[in-house]
Amino acid sequence: MKITGTTIKVDVAIIGGGIAGLWLLARLRRLGFSALLIESEALGTGQTICSQGIIHGGVKYSLQGKVTEAAKLISEMPAVWRRCLKGEGDIDLRGSLLVEHQYLLATRSPRSWFAGLLASKVVNGRAEKLVGIGADSYPPALRQAAFRGTVYRLDEPIVDVASVLNAFADQHHEAIVLCEGPAVPSGDGAITLRYLDRPMLAIRPSCTIFAAGGGNSAVLWASLQQRPLHMVLVRGPSLPGPMYGHFVGTRDIPRLTVTTHCDTAGHLVWYLGGELAETGVKRDRQEQIRMARRELASLLPWVDWSPTQFATFSVKRAEALQSDGSRPIGPSVMRDGRTLVVWPTKLALAPLLADQVEEMLRKLDLRPRPADLRLLEDWPRPKIAVYPWNREDLVWS
Numbered sequence: 001m002k003i004t005g006t007t008i009k010v011d012v013a014i015i016g017g018g019i020a021g022l023w024l025l026a027r028l029r030r031l032g033f034s035a036l037l038i039e040s041e042a043l044g045t046g047q048t049i050c051s052q053g054i055i056h057g058g059v060k061y062s063l064q065g066k067v068t069e070a071a072k073l074i075s076e077m078p079a080v081w082r083r084c085l086k087g088e089g090d091i092d093l094r095g096s097l098l099v100e101h102q103y104l105l106a107t108r109s110p111r112s113w114f115a116g117l118l119a120s121k122v123v124n125g126r127a128e129k130l131v132g133i134g135a136d137s138y139p140p141a142l143r144q145a146a147f148r149g150t151v152y153r154l155d156e157p158i159v160d161v162a163s164v165l166n167a168f169a170d171q172h173h174e175a176i177v178l179c180e181g182p183a184v185p186s187g188d189g190a191i192t193l194r195y196l197d198r199p200m201l202a203i204r205p206s207c208t209i210f211a212a213g214g215g216n217s218a219v220l221w222a223s224l225q226q227r228p229l230h231m232v233l234v235r236g237p238s239l240p241g242p243m244y245g246h247f248v249g250t251r252d253i254p255r256l257t258v259t260t261h262c263d264t265a266g267h268l269v270w271y272l273g274g275e276l277a278e279t280g281v282k283r284d285r286q287e288q289i290r291m292a293r294r295e296l297a298s299l300l301p302w303v304d305w306s307p308t309q310f311a312t313f314s315v316k317r318a319e320a321l322q323s324d325g326s327r328p329i330g331p332s333v334m335r336d337g338r339t340l341v342v343w344p345t346k347l348a349l350a351p352l353l354a355d356q357v358e359e360m361l362r363k364l365d366l367r368p369r370p371a372d373l374r375l376l377e378d379w380p381r382p383k384i385a386v387y388p389w390n391r392e393d394l395v396w397s
């Protein structure tokens with residue numbers, strides 16, 4: 001469709017306001033490019049708002065005792081994010097830190113203990129073994145004489161994802177717009193910006209970056225895979241305080257990954273991922289809740305789980321297609337002419353994705369030019385997506 005009427009020229013149009021699009025926006029604007037991010041729902045809809053917010057440093061990918069490529073690529077990310085959390089780097093994320101460290105928790109089972117030991121050795125200096133049963137430094141849930149496992153404190157911070165999204169929205173307000181319906185470039189590359197009965201605007205970018213997660217499927221030449229998860233939420237008066245960490249099991253992924261969040265009523269909610277969520281895609285809601293109860297009772301038997309309530313929901317991870325369907329080892333950038341399709345693969349890897357896109361734009365010889373975004377001053381802006389534990393459609397039982 002040919003768009004007539006008002007046209008705004010920009011260097012880069014970014015489609016999608018999850019962590020990938022937002023980090024790219026911040027990076028490109030810092031480099032002087034005129035960039036505009038177009039979001040069709042709320043910022044972070046899809047994967048980002050559902051993420052556990054862990055800024056991995058590689059331990060999760062070292063449970064077989066090997067320094068994998070994935071572990072190497074992600075190892076610098078905690079330092080990069082920590083700079084931003086101090087107000088330095090691509091974006092000022094002061095106030096977005098949830099906790100400084102998460103933990104690696106090995107049970108007494110020989111395989112769990114050994115995997116924990118190997119992973120802690122492999123990450124060399126980035127996992128500190130905490131000693132002493134009931135030690136004060138343990139997470140509150142493990143300050144029990146009955147706990148006989150090993151606890152490593154990891155150099156992996158956890159961020160409050162909504163605060164991160166808010167930081168981008170506030171600091172790049174003028175360059176983020178809401179579009180009614182999915183944004184899709186027309187044959188001549190222009191993107192129509194529409195919202196209710198407002199006059200349409202045409203955005204004419206020199207380069208378009210699809211950072212739309214599952215929405216990247218709109219680009220027919222870019223092949224994506226979607227790997228589902230069945231996540232679990234737990235709340236109730238007997239939750240033994242905040243908990244952040246991977247319980248090591250027998251596989252190369254954590255048996256259970258727990259993060260803790262606060263719902264709108266101010267109550268703690270445990271958010272469970274890991275193997276439970278991966279294998280849980282084969283279980284219906286009731287079965288998944290039964291399994292979650294069994295796992296928690298087995299790992300933390302001193303807690304009374306009977307008064308807790310559980311909810312579950314399904315979500316898909318969107319990534320570049322791999323021949324064996326496995327997780328890509330790092331971010332992915334595909335290109336056709338001046339259209340890029342990108343996936344960070346992990347929230348933590350968004351800065352590395354920005355490095356790769358920066359490099360690609362250099363090769364494309366795209367030079368920064370100023371753009372006049374004044375016409376967008378009163379255009380609607382997207383809100384921030386709602387955390388899973390605050391969703392009204394969840395069924396708790």
Ligand SMILES: Cc1cc2nc3c(=O)[nH]c(=O)nc-3n(C[C@H](O)[C@H](O)[C@H](O)COP(=O)(O)OP(=O)(O)OC[C@H]3O[C@@H](n4cnc5c(N)ncnc54)[C@H](O)[C@@H]3O)c2cc1C
Binds near residue numbers: 049
């Ligand atoms: C349950 C879960 C837990 C996770 N935990 C972690 C973790 O702890 N640490 C970690 O590093 N990673 C984690 N991840 C991975 C991480 O969340 C994702 O890799 C990352 O959030 C992907 O971000 P994205 O910006 O590519 O996509 P998304 O977050 O899916 O964002 C895509 C955005 O594009 C918008 N959009 C789509 N189509 C269009 C269109 N046509 N026009 C305009 N807008 C459009 C959507 O509305 C959405 O806002 C987790 C993932 C899941 C699912």
